[in-house]
Amino acid sequence: MNKRSTGLLLSAILAFVGLLLMDMEFASSVDPVAPTIAPDTATATTATATSTSTTRARDPGVRGGTGAAGGAIAGLTANQKMFFDAGLEDFSEEETVPEGLGPTMNLDGCGGCHSQPAIGGSSPPVNPQVAFAGKLHARNKVPPFITATGPVREVRFIRNADGSPDGGVHDLYTITGRDDAPGCSMSQPDFATAVSNKNAIFRIPTPVFGAGLMELIPDSAILANQTANATQRRTFGIRGRPNIILAGSTVSGQPNNNGNDGTIARFGWKSQNKSLLLFSGEAYNVEMGITNELFQTERAEQANCQYAMAPNDITDSESTETVGTISAIEKFSIFMRFLAPPTPSADTPGGALSISRGQQLFSAVGCAACHTPMMQTGNSTVTALRYKPVNLYSDLMLHDMGPGLADGVSQGQAGPRDFRTAPLWGVGQRIFFLHDGRTSDLLIAIQEHASGSTRTNNASEANLVVANFNNLRENQKQDVLNFLRSR
Ligand code: HEC
Ligand code: HEC
Secondary structure, eight states: OOHHHHHHHHHHHHHHHHHHHHHHHTOOTTOTTSOOOOHHHHHHHHHHHHHHTTSOOOOOOSOOOSSSSSSBOTTOOHHHHHHHHHHHHHHHOOOOGGGTOOSEESOSOHHHHSOBSSTTSBOOSSOHHHHHTTGGGOOOOOOTTOOTTSOOOEEEESBOTTSSBOOOBOOSEEOTTOTTSTTOOOOOOOHHHHHHTTOEEEEOOOOOTTHHHHHTSOHHHHHHHHHHTHHHHHHHTOOOBOEEOOTTOOOTTSOOOOOTTOSEEOBSTTOOBSOHHHHHHHHHHHTTOOOOSSSOSOSSOOGGGOOSOSSSSOOOTTOOSTTTSSOHHHHHHHHHHTBOOOOOOSSTTTOHHHHHHHHHHHHHTTGGGTSOSOEEOOOOSSGGGTTOEEOOOOOOOEEEOHHHHOOSOOBTTBOTTEEEOOOOTTGGGOSOBSTTOOBSOHHHHHHTTOOOOTTTTOOOTTHHHHHHHHTSOHHHHHHHHHHHHHO
8 A cells, every 4th residue: 555545544534533423413514515403313313323223224215206306497488398398298209210210229219218207217117128129020139138127228338349449339229120111131239249258338327307407507616616625535535527528639540539619528427428419419319210410320321221311300490380390309408408306305215304314424424525415507598597506416527436337438538437426316216226227226336336446546436435334333324325215
């Protein structure tokens, strides 16, 4: 262990001792947004501690109930609401080959993948990719990593056959055999070989609730948040940096991937995309095979498998309706932009006291050093989005998460072990966690944050924080889990 890491470890231990003491009096100095807890609450906690410390903490599971997510953000004008509704309808639609679907895709609608607990969310309890494989007599084989009760997944290959970096999405299915695709014949990628060569990685859908608020957090606010708690982060061994996708970073002998405008990207597991419009254009072509005004050419150009005009979906300059003119990717974007963030529960699960203790502990052990509870939007032409609090629980930074979570894929400045701090709003009603959906258990999701070592120079930035969490008493861990499931 080098001198610097010894120093880090020492200060982390000191911080943790401080935390234990602090826990007794529930000082809230670490977390500026957490409510101060009255001394009598602290006494009650200590009492609970002695009576329940032998019960093992466990994930209370998906919080039930509807209505906590899926509605429009408050304060929209009647016309804005009309665009939101039109976007919701299009986002929910299942599309067909004559409309441009395919020739390769992962599913036939945005809403199929983004649907738990409401349209706009993440992976549902029953994976629609199983039934879709044979829809309209399509002749696809369902790969072994796609199961009825497993998460929706898209696949990326780490390397090309010649060993050079790939990192791109390889669609699960083709339209071969479908009633609406006569004469098309294509084969699916060789997933069996990719899996046995450990060359395939998975990504599950991220929810888009509150995405319009995330889109409008100024770069300066993201950077200011990074410096605001720099000392605390250092104590926990946390670094973090934004995914600034540099323009013009050409790899010689390869096509130039666009770098756009050089501001902070923030959407996707690696913060690889700047905006909702960009994500919509990309998802429409990559997930569904529908070309559009952002991505005009087909990913699979095989001549006998093209059935619609290209680009498949564009602005309808002939439409006579107000919402009929704009293209689908703009409708999707407007829907997501106006989609409200999830509403947390004040008392479920575990009761209000446990949830607020959990909130305190979440900050005290260091989770909040990455999962920033609150940021703010900047100016916006849309009043409902202007200067609003964004309770997202993310710093929108990339962190080195060690070899345990590494997926070997680089996107922009995000390297093979780097991920965006996953926003935690809505986590209470999520079924699958982490970029590949490897677990449905929040306790495991927390443990998976830790891997690697400072000695081998591949330590996850979350190692010390996870150690702090593990040193909590069982009832305190339960408070943290109740807090997470209340979001
Ligand atoms: C086959 C499943 C699937 C379909 C269909 C799909 N998505 Fe996604 N979506 C994903 C996955 C997987 C991710 C995470 C991708 C990543 O980060 O690599 C994602 C991420 C996103 C995000 C990023 C949100 C954030 O904060 O990270 C947006 C926005 C989005 N999708 C919009 C759409 C839209 C719009 C459509 C329809 C045109 C769509 N998606 C269709 C699977 C899907
Ligand atoms: C070093 C920064 C960092 C710290 C510290 C950290 N996290 Fe995370 N967290 C992340 C990143 C990055 C991800 C996404 C990782 C992935 O999917 O591979 C994540 C994912 C999660 C998820 C899954 C969310 C999802 O969308 O699937 C949960 C739950 C979570 N963190 C809770 C916690 C808790 C509780 C703590 C404190 C014990 C904590 N995190 C500490 C960075 C951090």
